Amino acid sequence: MVKHTDTSVVTIDRYIIEQERRFPEATGELSGILYDLALASKMIANKVRLAGLVDILGAEGTENVQGEMQQKLDVIANDIIIKALDHGGRLCAMASEEREELIPIPDKFRRGKYLLLFDPLDGSSNIDVNVPVGTIFSVLRKVTTGEDGTLEDLLQPGYKQVAAGYVLYGASTMLVYSTGHGVHGFTLDPAIGEYLLSHPDMRIPEHGRYLSVNDAYEQNWTEPVRALMRRYRGLDGKREAMNVRYVGSLVADFHRNLLGGGLFAYPANTKSPNGKLRLLYECNPLAFICEQAGGAAITGTKRILDVLPTELHQRSPYFVGSKADVEIAAQMLANH
Numbered sequence: 001m002v003k004h005t006d007t008s009v010v011t012i013d014r015y016i017i018e019q020e021r022r023f024p025e026a027t028g029e030l031s032g033i034l035y036d037l038a039l040a041s042k043m044i045a046n047k048v049r050l051a052g053l054v055d056i057l058g059a060e061g062t063e064n065v066q067g068e069m070q071q072k073l074d075v076i077a078n079d080i081i082i083k084a085l086d087h088g089g090r091l092c093a094m095a096s097e098e099r100e101e102l103i104p105i106p107d108k109f110r111r112g113k114y115l116l117l118f119d120p121l122d123g124s125s126n127i128d129v130n131v132p133v134g135t136i137f138s139v140l141r142k143v144t145t146g147e148d149g150t151l152e153d154l155l156q157p158g159y160k161q162v163a164a165g166y167v168l169y170g171a172s173t174m175l176v177y178s179t180g181h182g183v184h185g186f187t188l189d190p191a192i193g194e195y196l197l198s199h200p201d202m203r204i205p206e207h208g209r210y211l212s213v214n215d216a217y218e219q220n221w222t223e224p225v226r227a228l229m230r231r232y233r234g235l236d237g238k239r240e241a242m243n244v245r246y247v248g249s250l251v252a253d254f255h256r257n258l259l260g261g262g263l264f265a266y267p268a269n270t271k272s273p274n275g276k277l278r279l280l281y282e283c284n285p286l287a288f289i290c291e292q293a294g295g296a297a298i299t300g301t302k303r304i305l306d307v308l309p310t311e312l313h314q315r316s317p318y319f320v321g322s323k324a325d326v327e328i329a330a331q332m333l334a335n336h
């Protein structure tokens with residue numbers, strides 16, 4: 001492995017290649033998927049940057065100058081990712097938040113041994129108000145025989161992920177990923193169109209400063225969840241109060257807590273018994289990243305990465321972040 005100095009500029013391509021060389025058995029296919037995702041995310045970043053000009057350039061549902069209908073940005077992001085990854089011969093199927101069913105690889109392209117699950121534009125209701133949004137992705141290895149990926153291949157528990165990551169379209173665009181050997185963060189330099197290594201070997205602090213939860217649901221929480229939130233706020237006198245920060249874009253809230261320490265919670269409530277977030281392409285990839293960074297993620301009673309999925313779009317209650325803060329949730333929610 002090449003040793004980088006403080007001043008060496010490391011592009012994401014170079015970093016992925018150097019990581020791959022550490023594993024002589026690697027075929028380069030996984031690296032190819034990560035390159036393609038990096039490219040897709042640059043194209044999405046470009047669209048997100050122009051989102052505020054939609055009224056000038058043509059609103060959703062209106063015709064643009066070419067006479068085409070304008071599409072919603074999450075649909076555009078979905079198409080960008082599919083088109084960037086369907087032809088490389090590395091995937092045998094995909095699944096997206098935007099599509100009800102498994103996304104097959106078109107017949108004209110070769111199939112590979114990996115599957116990609118993604119949320120193309122998470123937090124998309126924040127776009128209209130110029131608040132950061134993100135892309136989340138998870139890569140699995142095919143487990144069934146036969147060329148095409150199947151639902152069974154997609155429904156694997158999170159601990160089987162071979163790679164996971166997210167892109168945050170914020171003040172800067174950042175791509176953060178892990179292949180199970182630490183967490184690496186890259187910032188897009190818009191002047192040269194390259195992701196540069198900005199956050200090597202990311203670690204989440206053991207205890208956190210931030211609590212991210214939508215407490216508008218407090219009236220629908222169970223009593224143990226209410227007691228837990230009182231604990232985090234320091235209201236039961238058993239710990240110092242955390243600072244509440246809630247963007248409403250999972251990627252943005254997660255990223256802040258990864259850097260500053262803390263906990264993101266989307267508990268079950270009486271109206272949504274499984275919470276809101278999707279296990280396969282929201283909870284699992286961020287749980288994988290968080291564990292790789294030294295943190296933890298649970299449903300309340302169980303490690304997220306151990307949950308056996310039964311449906312593509314299944315939801316799960318979610319507590320993710322600094323280990324000590326997640327541990328409090330595990331203790332207070334045990335047996336509930």
Ligand code: AFP
Pocket residue numbers: 121122123124125126214248249250251276277
């Ligand atoms: P949208 O994509 O509909 O904006 O949902 C975003 C999201 O899935 C996730 O990014 C947020 O953390 C969470 O939902 C916010 O949900 P609440 O509005 O119920 O708090």
